[in-house]
Structures are given as C-alpha cells and as structure tokens.
Amino acid sequence: MKRIFFCFLLLVGSHYQSFGQIQSQKENNWKNFTYDMGNVFGGIGYSYSRPFHWEGDDWANFGYLAAGTAALFLVDDELNNWTNGFSEDVPGFITDYGHQYGNPNNNYMLTGGVYLAGLFTKNEKLRRTGVLLISTATAGGFLQQVSKRIVGRARPRSGASSGTFDPLHLDRVFNYDSFPSGHAMLAFSNAYAIAKQFKSPWIKAGLYTVGFIPGFVRIMDDFHWVSDVAFSTVLSIFIVESIDRYLDSKYNEKYNAQAKKISWNLNFGPGTMGVSARF
Template sequence: MKILKYFIALLTILPLAAQDLQSEKKKTLWNDFTYDVGNIFGGVGYSYSRPFHWKGNDWANFGYLAGGTLLLFTVDEEVNHWKNGFQEDIPDFVIDYGHEYGSPENNYMLTGGVYLAGLFTKNEKLRRTGVLLIASATAGGFLQQVSKRIIGRARPKSGAGSATFDPFHLDRVYDYDSFPSGHAMLAFSNAYAIAKQFKSPWVKAGLYTVGSIPGLVRVVDDFHWVSDVVFSTVLSIFIVESIDRYLDSKYNEKYNDQSKNISWNLSFGPSTMGVSLQF
C-alpha cells in the first residue's frame, strides 16, 4: 500500500514539475517580444473602441473637451498676435528641442529604446512602460494623421485665418494640416506615460512641463493654433489612460500611482476652463 501511495504521489508531482519547466522555457526574449507586440496592437485597438463603451461621465468629458476647443478657437488669432511680442526672446535650444523631440522619428527612437532596455534586462515594469509608450504614440499618431487630411485646417504660417479649411484630401496638403498637433500629442503622451513611474507630484509636474514644450513651441513658430495644441494634449491623456487600463490585465507589474486615487477631470464654464488633476 505504501508503494502505491508513493507511486500516486509521484504521478501527481511530475506533471506539476513539468509545467514549471515548460513555463520557465516559455520565458524567452522572443516570446516576451511577440507577447508585447500583440499588446501594442491590442492597446491601440482598445483605445479606438472606447467611445463605444463610454457612459455619462465619459461623454461629459468629451463634451468639455469639444466645448473648450471651440472656445479657444474664437481666440486663436488673438493669441497668435500676442505671442509675436515675445517670440524672439525664446532661446534657440528651446525652439530646437520643441521641434525635434515631438517628431515621429525621434519619438520612436525614445520609446523603442525604453522598451528594448526593459526587454533585454527582463524588467517587466520597464517593458510595460515601453509598450505603453509605443502603443500610445501609434494610436495618437495614426489618429492625428487621418484627422489632418479630413479637417484640413490652415496653419498660422500659411497666412490664412484660423477659420480657413481645405478638407478631405487623401494626400497631405501642407499648410492645411494644422489640426490636431502631432508634436504636442506625441510629446505629451511620452511625458504622461513616463510620469506614471513616479509617485512624487513634483516629478510628475516637471515631466508634464517638459512634455508641454513642443506643443507651445509649435504655436510660437506659427505651425499650430493654440486650440490645436490644447486639444491634442488632452486627447493624449485620454489615449494613454485607456491603453494603460488595457495593459493592467496583461502585466503583473503595476505603476507606483495605482494605489493612489488619481483622476483627471475637465472643467468648463462661463468663466473657467481647464484640466484638473486630483491626487
């Protein structure tokens, strides 16, 4: 009887040991890479599908965003004239940073570098951050490229007014591709996603400030109206948050601020408009 008990116990233990070995075998760079690529595309698809699942508060925030953008639209030209008064006082390195950092090629160099660092060091938290960065940039980048062609808003440097449009072009029409701002969207997506790594509100605020520079520089250099940049910045927050929520179900590692009650809210009224961050 003892021999029979030992035999049954052995039959029970061996499959479990085999499963552990098989699970360990599956943890390779290639399998991690293919898993992450799947999550990048899954995150992009998830962010695009969110409007079909919005409820009251979600639609309210979208309404605030649309209303705030329209309000800024009415003062775009006044802001554009106002910034001409200090345009020459901005240091060249700030201007250069603003134009270069938000460009797609430099953006993917940064996001790809973060991801590869996490992949090769087997750091799941860093891998997840890289996936979040790449997925957010891809979702926002594709959306703004399509929107530019559909909307066809004149850039300030074209010499046309802020209410001038040449819409519905399959090919990009330069000087009529102002809305939304790709530089603002990519730069702030990166800043917002990276800020999720830190608990300190001061570090977060610093990253948000740095991430806002490309959008502001594009306004100063007549590439965008202020409403283009504000809309793109807020939209990038929505995209990052939706993809990050999707990644919660795909990775065990969570960010430092997951244990905190942090939420973004839009406010809009006769004399107030803005985005509030509650810690």
C-alpha cells in the same frame, strides 16, 4: 591523464551549459517580444473602441474637451497675435528641443529604447512602460495623421485666419494640416505615460512641463493654433489612460489599482482659460 580528461569534460560541459542558457534566454526574449507586440496592437484597438463603451462621465469629459476646444477656437486669432509678440524671446535650445522631440522618428527612438532596455534587463515594469509608450504613440500618431487630412485646417503661417479650412486632402498639403498637432500629441503622451510611473507630484509636474514644450514651440513658430495644441494634449491623456488600463489585464505589474487617480478639469472664467490637474 585521467585528470586532464576530467578537466576537458568539465570545460566542454560548461560550454554547452552556457550555450544552452544563451539559447534559453534568446527564446525567452523572443517570447516576451511577441507577447508585448501583441499587446501594442491590442492596446491600440482597445483605445479606438472605447467610444462605443463610454458612459455618463466619459461623455461628460468628451463634452468638456469639445467645449474647451470650441472656446479656444473663437479666440485663436487673438491668441496667435499675442504669442507672436514674444515668440522671438524664446531661447533657441527650447525651440530646437520642441521641434525635434515631437518628431516621429526621434519619438520612436526614445520609446523603442525604453522598451528594449526593459526586454533585455528582464524588467517587467520597464517593458510595460515601453509597450505603453509605443502603443500610445502609434494610436495617437495614426489618429492625428488621418484627422488633419480630413479637417484640413490652415496653419497660422499660411497667413489665413484660424477659421479657414480646406478639408478632405488625401495627400499632405502642408499649410492645411494644422489640426490636431502631432508634435504636441506625441510629446505629451510620452511625458504623461512616464509620469504615471512616479508618485511624486513634483516629478509628475516636471515631466508634464517638459512634455508641453513641443506644443508650446509649435505655437510660437506659427505651425499650430492654441486650440490645436490644447485638443491634442488632452486627447493624448485620454489615449494613455485607456491603453494603460488595458495593459493592467496583461501584466503582473498593475499601476492603476495602486495609483491615485488624477483629476483633469477645464477652467473658464473672466480673463482665464486653461487645464488644471489635481493629484
């Protein structure tokens, strides 16, 4: 009888111990979740405030971005005519991927999945990557939504020229919300943020290529001009770099102090125009 009673006590004790561990785990997950969401909003605010703290190199990079966008703006119509010449040759699976991946709903499914995987597996690196993905997508997404209403640039498929604008629309006017490209910004910010977690230049290059597909497809299907996508792609890099450096002060995993900085440059010359990255 004593032996049976003793086994019963062990069973009850182990039950309450397991219950306590589950409760502790839930509390720890909630604590990490609230901390991470605070960093999401903190990162967004940090990225928006950076222009007030820019110095010489920062303003120079912004100048390169503005100059490159302006140069592409001057030849947008010609580039659009050129891309229309082979747009039907783009494989259907690439077109489908390009339209779907840059969609905000699908984007947040990916970023949220990465974050939750890190949260429940207690992997801080994965958690931080998820926070970076969510905050950069939110910062870039909100910025491009507001900007395209203010700018009111005509889409190529509207039939108007690249220099046609109808600004300051608070409601969405589909044919006049070309600049900047939300698909390009969301897709490339994801690719760039994930690529920061790898040292191999080949992996980085592969991720950049995949991240550029949505912007490329939006050009092919006359949703955006080349300058829209180029501006959005480079701006997404600025946003990711800014928020990632902010997160260095919030997590034990610090990537920017260890990683070799990537140098991005705008290249112009006779018959050439583009963006290059040096690893």
